[in-house]
Amino acid sequence: MKAVLLFATSLGLGLTGLGAAGDEASGQPLAVSQVAHIRGMESPPLITTRVAPVYPRALREKGVQGFATVEVRVDSTGRVVDAELVRCTLPEFGERALQASRAWTFKPAMAQGRPITARVRLPFEFVMPQVAALEGR
Numbered sequence: 001m002k003a004v005l006l007f008a009t010s011l012g013l014g015l016t017g018l019g020a021a022g023d024e025a026s027g028q029p030l031a032v033s034q035v036a037h038i039r040g041m042e043s044p045p046l047i048t049t050r051v052a053p054v055y056p057r058a059l060r061e062k063g064v065q066g067f068a069t070v071e072v073r074v075d076s077t078g079r080v081v082d083a084e085l086v087r088c089t090l091p092e093f094g095e096r097a098l099q100a101s102r103a104w105t106f107k108p109a110m111a112q113g114r115p116i117t118a119r120v121r122l123p124f125e126f127v128m129p130q131v132a133a134l135e136g137r
Contacts, residue, residue: 053100068097
């Protein structure tokens with residue numbers, strides 16, 4: 001199957017509030033906004049469990065902020081079976097984002113009424129708590 005990666009608005013994921021479309025408080029799965037579209041896909045994967053990355057201590061103590069983007073392959077059971085670093089501002093942020101993304105779970109994408117494997121990009125922001133509070137994150 002041919003897949004085309006669709007770019008939409010950022011998920012706004014990070015240590016300061018892992019936001020995505022949906023209502024986490026209600027226990028409903030959350031939609032992702034960057035998913036590889038597969039012909040015949042009826043619904044994209046939905047986030048059911050998110051794990052925040054651990055902010056690298058040395059970078060936190062220095063006030064260093066940054067981001068990482070990870071592309072994951074979500075299998076037909078909703079598990080992350082592969083994670084690849086797409087880009088990051090610092091290698092430490094990339095490592096932590098990879099570790100966290102492997103623990104995420106999803107409601108799998110659906111095509112023709114069946115769960116299918118799909119690829120999703122997960123952006124992670126590493127923002128100091130003081131900055132996040134000022135920005136209302």
